[in-house]
Amino acid sequence: QTVVTQEPSFSVSPGGTVTLTCGLSSGSVSSSHYSSWYQQTPGQAPRTLIYTTNTRSSGVPDRFSGSLLGNKAALTITGAQADDESSYYCVLYMGSGISVFGGGTKLTVL
Amino acid sequence: QVQLVESGGGVVQPGRSLRLSCAGSGFILSSRGMHWVRQAPGKGLEWVAVISHDGSGKYYADSVKGRFTISRDDSKNTLYLQMNSLNAEDTAVYYCAKAAFGVAPPADFWGQGTLVTVSS
Numbered sequence: 001q002t003v004v005t006q007e008p009s010f011s012v013s014p015g016g017t018v019t020l021t022c023g024l025s026s027g028s029v030s031s032s033h034y035s036s037w038y039q040q041t042p043g044q045a046p047r048t049l050i051y052t053t054n055t056r057s058s059g060v061p062d063r064f065s066g067s068l069l070g071n072k073a074a075l076t077i078t079g080a081q082a083d084d085e086s087s088y089y090c091v092l093y094m095g096s097g098i099s100v101f102g103g104g105t106k107l108t109v110l
Numbered sequence: 111q112v113q114l115v116e117s118g119g120g121v122v123q124p125g126r127s128l129r130l131s132c133a134g135s136g137f138i139l140s141s142r143g144m145h146w147v148r149q150a151p152g153k154g155l156e157w158v159a160v161i162s163h164d165g166s167g168k169y170y171a172d173s174v175k176g177r178f179t180i181s182r183d184d185s186k187n188t189l190y191l192q193m194n195s196l197n198a199e200d201t202a203v204y205y206c207a208k209a210a211f212g213v214a215p216p217a218d219f220w221g222q223g224t225l226v227t228v229s230s
Contacts, residue, residue, distance in 0.1 A: 036215045038155070046147075046155065051210045051217040058218060089155050091215040097169025099145070099157040099215045 002026055004092050006102035012080045012109055020105050021072040022090030028071035033092040035073035037066055041086045085109045112136035112219050114206050119224030124197050132189040132206030132221055140184045143209030145216050146191045148202035160213045196228045
């Protein structure tokens with residue numbers, strides 16, 4: 001069973017840049033995984049930031065960007081703000097209709 | 111304005127059934143694939159199931175295969191998740207979400223979620 005991996009936690013300074021990654025326990029992430037990224041604060045529904053690797057969802061600031069970096073999918077936040085402190089989840093499409101979420105990254109802005 | 115509203119959650123005994131609904135407004139549900147995603151208390155997101163835009167494809171996570179059924183009523187613009195043989199591990203907030211295209215992962219719109227608690 002392939003596992004989708006994310007950093008459990010990350011910290012960034014206000015105004016700084018951070019790159020969160022989304023990998024596979026076996027193999028490389030490619031565009032055919034249609035990687036997507038979601039932001040979630042406690043008690044709230046997920047909010048889509050990026051879908052199909054690098055398409056920004058409507059209303060999402062352009063300081064959030066998605067890409068493929070090496071053998072992983074990546075979410076880069078430039079100019080981090082205090083309200084970016086959230087959990088971030090990625091999901092990968094595995095084919096045959098199946099999607100798998102990563103375990104999430106808890107981002108601290110301090 | 112696109113909106114997804116889930117309903118049908120509640121407290122249910124182990125082994126019983128429950129049907130969740132996701133009513134769409136502002137867009138036609140059958141124009142996109144639609145997902146169910148859940149989140150157990152204090153845990154991460156877990157993909158549950160997806161139905162293709164034309165209803166011909168229905169896919170499930172191994173954890174729910176054979177117990178859950180995803181369906182859609184186009185006349186009501188509503189998505190459903192029929193959940194049978196529920197157990198404590200199914201306790202979660204259940205969200206519906208639009209696919210980017212086909213049965214690709216969730217894209218731009220999510221509902222607010224409905225809580226299912228399986229307990230005796």
